[in-house]
Amino acid sequence: MERPEFYRFHQGEKVLPFAPEEYENRLGGLRAIMDAQGVEAAVLTSMHNVAYYSGFLYCAFGRPYALVVTATQAVTIAAGIDAGQPWRRSYGDALTYTDWKRDNFWRAVAHVAGTGRAIGFEADHLTLAQSERLESFLSPSRKVDLSGPTMRQRMRKSAAEIELIRQGAAVADHGGHAMRDAIVEGARELDVAMAGRDAMELEIARRFPQAEYRDTWVWFQSGINTDGAHNPVTSRRLGRGDILSLNCFPMISGYYTALERTMFLGQPDAASLRIWQQNVATHEYGISLLRPGIGCSEVTARLNAFLAERDLLQYRTFGYGHSFGILSHYYGREGGLELREDIDTVLEPGMVVSMEPMLTIPEGQPGAGGYREHDILIITDDGAENVTGYPYGPEYNIL
16 A cells, blocks of 8 residues: 555535635735745744634644645645544645654645745744754755744734634623632632633534634632632632632634633622722723823833832732733733733734733732733724623622
């Protein structure tokens, strides 16, 4: 039997998160970047860029994947273990590589990209080992890092993306209310988290009946576990007086949205209530700053001054917000659109950012715990639209 290095496995009908015109526009933007950089073929290997330009969100499981884009082609390169699914979920063509021989992935890439050409790649994703293989199999005349330009393209959302993000924010609100209903003394963090996750997945299925359902998750933290924003769920049982942190993360076709709220089980003490109210005030002030024309570092400086005036800046633990779109806790991030001191990107209409101040008061001090609020805002022509609906603050979130 002759075993091929790669082949086409096309079966079923294509099902994409967006209309074909959306992907044509994205690929048109990428080809404009390529032309400006003198790139003849782009070999994109990250989950976020493959998904952004093709619609296919791969599951690597130790295998390489790519989208190869030339002036006339856009071809997903996927492993045989996935059969026809990559083609069904990709805009454009798809090649399946086999594992009969090592590096058939790169033979498939070279079949589309060609050899001796100017190659675009993602320096922030390609490992040293895979970089060596790119050199060996493609023999590029030169290499150009496209990670920055493609990130900047992704930062400006289309109308279709913004509509999906609106839907995701509504799903997060739905999960938040389900979690609120599940919070009782003695419940485990895990129990509350499962209630939110199940509610969100069912709501996503209702809104997007043709989607793939994967990766939606919840972090629900209590007591000392609230000190870090990304602390995973445990089996800790909730007790009267606990500070709580509700975090809902629905995933829809690779698009991440989020809802994060401080809560208390029972009336908080005076010190805790004061810190909470100050963080809410920071949150509201931050929302008021988000508008076109202001830089990320300027927003950060103003919020830093706001907290410093209240002798709270030393308890801030991370930046004040970030971009939304194709991202998750294990892939993707538009680092050029974060509300931090070292990011000078100016906000523009069509960008989508969070406002999420957090203060962590160490154990043993009055008001100990982590306080965090999080809303999603779409930058408009003259301000910002808040698409998060779940209420924040003590009036609704003392249970």
